């Protein structure tokens with residue numbers, strides 16, 4: 001209905017450790033958003049259980065109810081962090097993996113963006129979106145061990161799965177997001193844009209070695225563009241993962257959208273996060289065709305949990321990313337700008353960025369700029 005604010009229902013799953021501190025901060029920022037334009041959403045939040053701590057009390061890491069409510073009542077969700085026990089715990093499996101599966105969140109999307117900061121945490125001019133396929137590759141975990149007959153020594157094997165189905169939909173997401181980012185950038189004055197050219201998708205692979213699996217990945221993603229004129233305005237290129245990484249560190253401003261199979265994507269996206277500062281500032285989103293779940297890249301950080309010094313920025317940006325992927329571009333940009341300004345001023349920074357502010361002080365500083 002035009003002119004009427006849309007009400008979005010967001011599931012909040014703080015889960016473990018600092019997730020319990022940063023997710024409430026992100027919620028406060030969403031609640032503080034003023035009306036921007038006619039389609040400004042209002043929010044309804046539902047707190048949901050999951051995590052290792054929940055498992056220890058209740059014997060399950062992901063109650064059925066959490067999934068049901070997410071599927072039936074929520075427009076999107078924001079996840080905190082889950083502790084991973086260092087040793088195998090009987091009956092425990094990661095709730096985030098299960099949620100991705102049940103909600104069909106088949107790609108993990110990670111923007112890596114420079115901040116123009118006086119304190120300079122980052123290299124300049126980086127604005128990359130990394131899309132990591134999230135359902136297959138070596139993560140199918142088909143491992144086995146045999147014995148080499150001639151030497152009597154152990155041999156370990158891992159099977160890797162690449163399907164045309166998963167590669168195609170991930171490729172499609174990459175081209176769609178390249179167009180979406182291009183549109184999103186129209187909201188930003190040209191002199192402030194880090195990426196000024198045509199949208200570009202870089203396909204990462206290693207098909208010179210893995211010609212069947214990576215060959216299928218590469219070919220399938222290529223064909224997505226070749227078969228659809230909709231993507232004519234998007235440039236496409238390929239890079240072998242090793243040279244891509246070299247380039248990522250030397251010329252990070254060279255990349256726009258990067259799409260990679262699960263394992264390469266995992267490694268590249270952590271490496272790229274190092275280009276722009278602390279783990280505490282990097283957001284991500286788990287994306288499917290029907291649902292989006294924002295999630296800070298960092299874990300539960302048991303070493304600092306409960307001390308009110310976790311950096312809430314990754315979680316706040318994840319809330320922005322959630323809005324961006326739900327189509328609320330102006331609202332998302334409003335959050336990103338407020339966060340950038342807090343970082344640029346450097347007045348309220350948590351210890352991971354060399355400051356002395358508490359989690360809540362950073363949240364309050366962002367809110368002040370958002371309102």
Ligand code: ATP
Nearest residue numbers: 082083084279280298299300301303304310311352
């Ligand atoms: P997990 O098993 O949950 O991943 P971890 O020990 O690997 O836990 P991470 O959360 O991945 O911890 O964090 C790695 C390091 O980065 C820790 O020293 C942690 O304190 C720091 N860190 C992570 N997130 C933040 C944050 N939001 N603010 C400040 N420091 C952080």
Ligand code: MG
Nearest residue numbers: 298299300301
């Ligand atoms: Mg970790």
